Amino acid sequence: MDVFDSMRVYVQAVEKGSLSAAATACGISATMAGNHLRTLEKRLGMQLLQRTTRRQHLTAFGEDYYARCKEILRLVAETDAQAQNLQLAPAGKLRISAPVSFGTEALMPALSVYLARYPEVSVDVALCDRVVDLVEEGFEAAIRIGALPDSALIARPLAPYRLMICASPDYLARRGTPATPEDLSQHDCLSFSPAALVHWRLTDTQDDICRVPVSGRLQVNNGQALRVAALHGLGIVLQPAILLQADVQAGRLVQLFANHTLPSRPMSVVYLPDRYRSPKLRSFVDFLVERFS
Missing domain, CATH: 3.40.190.10 (Periplasmic binding protein-like II)
Structure with missing residues (x-):
């Protein structure tokens, strides 16, 4: 028999006043409740209850053991609850x-x-x-x-x-602001890699697609480095909006072709x-x- 089940039966027998009441509380037969008690007493080598036909009395050891069983069962219940919470709560x-x-x-x-x-x-x-x-x-x-x-x-x-095309105010003051996407081919365009400097594609409000050949003298394999290059006026950059939008809001960069749609990924x-x-x-x-x- 499971020792914890036997402890539960014993605690119920003490609190309910009889083995038959403990059996009812635990959903088992009175015979099974008696078996649980005898198993505990045999395991401990000590008598827990003195029983007569009319009533039961705790032995001195049985009283101490009852308190210990209550504490043990409480700790077991708390540990089970903690384990269940760990399964459910992200950790x-x-x-x-x-x-x-x-x-x-x-x-x-x-x-x-x-x-x-x-x-x-x-x-x-x-x-x-x-x-x-x-x-x-x-x-x-x-x-x-x-x-x-x-x-x-x-x-x-x-x-x-989403992507965004930007340049610094200093760059635009020196090289002019491209009025149309086609003007980008006359500017220094910054790129993540040489392969990205073939065409930039934009779509206008009429859903007309414009593929612009672009070129530039600087390629950097890091988006943050390209942002810094654009901030220092080294060219026009095509990079994710999350990387550039704070600089646009602060005036450090100017967004170009805001009325055009750039391909998103x-x-x-x-x-x-x-x-x-x-x-x-x-x-x-x-x-x-x-x-x-």
Whole structure:
């Protein structure tokens, strides 16, 4: 017999005043209640109750054992409740990957809200612009920008990644402000890589698409570095709005072609299907969808 079940029967017998009342309270037969008591007494080598046909009395040891059983059962119940809460409440370390610009400018400010909401969770963020392998590199989730290939990963869509074209007031004062998208071909355009300096595509209010050939003397493989280059007047930059919009609002950069639509890129959070049962991962994915959709 389970010793904790036997303790529960004994506690009920003491509090209800009889084994038959304890049996009713525990949903078992009177015979089974008696078996539980005899099992405890045999285990302890001590008598717990002195029973007559009319009433029962606690022995001196039985009185002390009753108090100890109450405390033990209370601790067991609290531990069970704590274990259940840990299964339901997000807790533990969460390792995620995110693109550098999005992670720096958008995810970091949002994490202050997430970590305050879930104080038992810690987050290890790796910022990189390459596609990480969740299994091989031990990530539980990754934020990815662009079309996703077919895979075994589960993807939750986030708001598209918007782009913006900007230049510093100093650059525009020296080189002039392009009046039409076609004028960009006469300017120094900053790029993440040489491959990105082929065409910039814009759509006007009439839904007419304009593909402009662009070129430039500076390429940098980091979005934040391109922002700094634009701030210092080195050229016109095409980068995510989250990276440039604060500078536009402060007047450090000027947004160009605000009446045109630039192509946006899909953004998703991806994770392995079997990991979603984890409360910490589920809480993080749901938070991203809430915050960035």
